[in-house]
Amino acid sequence: MGFIEIRHLKLIDTVEQVGTLKNAAERLYLTQSALSHQLNELEARLGTKIFHRVNNKLIFTPSGKELRDASKEILKRLEVLKHKINQINEDNIKDYIHGYSDEETTRLNNQANSISEILHWDSKWEEGSLVLEAGCGVGSQTKIIAPMNPEASFVSIDLSSISIEKAKATISKEKIGNVEFQVADIFQLPYKDGHFDHVFVCFLLEHLARPMDALKELKRVLKHNGTITIIEGDHGSTYFHPDSEDAKKAVEAQVSLQKKRGGNANIGRELHPILRNAGFNSIQVIPRQVYVDDSKPQLKEGFIRNTFTAMIKGISEEVIVQKFILRNELDSGIKDLNATSTSGGTFCYTFFKAKAIKSSV
Ligand SMILES: C[S@@+](CC[C@H](N)C(=O)[O-])C[C@H]1O[C@@H](n2cnc3c(N)ncnc32)[C@H](O)[C@@H]1O
Secondary structure (H helix, E strand, O other), X not given: OOOOOHHHHHHHHHHHHHOOHHHHHHHOOOOHHHHHHHHHHHHHHXXXXXXXXXXOEEEEOHHHHHHHHHHHHHHHXXXXXXXXXXXXXXXHHHHOOOOOOHHHHHHHHHHHHHOHHHHHOOOOOOOOOEEEEEOOOOOOXXXXXXXXXXXXXXXXXXXXXXXXXXXXXXXXHOOOOOEEEEEOEXXXXXXXXXXXXXXXXXXXHHHOOOHHHHHHHHHHHEEEEEEEEEEEOOHHHOEEEOOOHHHHHHHHHHHHHHHHOOOOOOHHHHHHHHHHHOOOEEXXXXXXXXXXXXXXXXXXXXXXXXXXXXXXXXOHHHHHHOOOOOHHHHHHHHHHHHHOOOOOOEEEEEEEEEEEEOOOO
């Protein structure tokens, strides 16, 4: 047990503001006896009195005065720290290129639904296990993997509270009972070491400036011998028929924008080395190719038009403003990407799914 805790500092600071233990208890939403107990405990730890009690009023002793001044200073610094961290979180969210619009929610759902079989036929964890899903977004993958693993429990986190609210609504509408949601930052997870049996991450590392730090934090909360599963795309793997220089430029513009924001749209091919450098073992990466032709009309609609081309459309204004592409080139690129979904067109894109273990060998 520590020497002085933050609750003690709050107690002293509040008594200073309101004068009596009764008023301080009300302000802190505690009972007077709980506060009295905290005070006695602190005085015992310090081996000195903090207050003289005069007609129910608390008057600071000389040690109490020292403590009062230090409490004020420390609490003020903690407030500043909290503010700074919120700021960093908001900046992280601002750097996220796809944003949180309703269109993006629809796109994420189209993406997850259209390729669920290709990505998730093997997304299985054993009965009774606790799985952390990091960067769950609006729950597009959650609503697929949670029902596939009814005997496992999921904790799904995202930095965006807006997305978490949308994810909660989806999961409750689908009557899925084995998921809990929390707003949290992958770089500072609010869980103890070794808390989870498994970790699952989908389409998140590509947006992070420090994917290695994220992996180290995920490794910390993972049990020994626990597994991590990561799915990421790689825009460099995109090719199509009819071929089009403008469509290729449009894809490249998205890659450049993501890079400018600190991410890496071609991260799929790097999963093996990144996992190895983060200290994971038994790494296995399996490419998952989405190949679309006339025999797969659902993928033409769900993947080419509503996932991939919709993604390029979603960042249109930004790539033009940043001068990664001219407006007429982008418009023509988007038209050509859509053309690959018409009769005779084909489209290829490769996702990478990696699985690794936290072990000493
Ligand atoms: C492309 S979305 C993917 C969402 C979901 N995994 C899916 O496949 O549909 C990326 C998500 O990562 C989240 N994210 C970005 N930075 C994060 C961070 N530092 N901690 C937690 N989530 C983060 C974003 O808020 C966004 O919801």
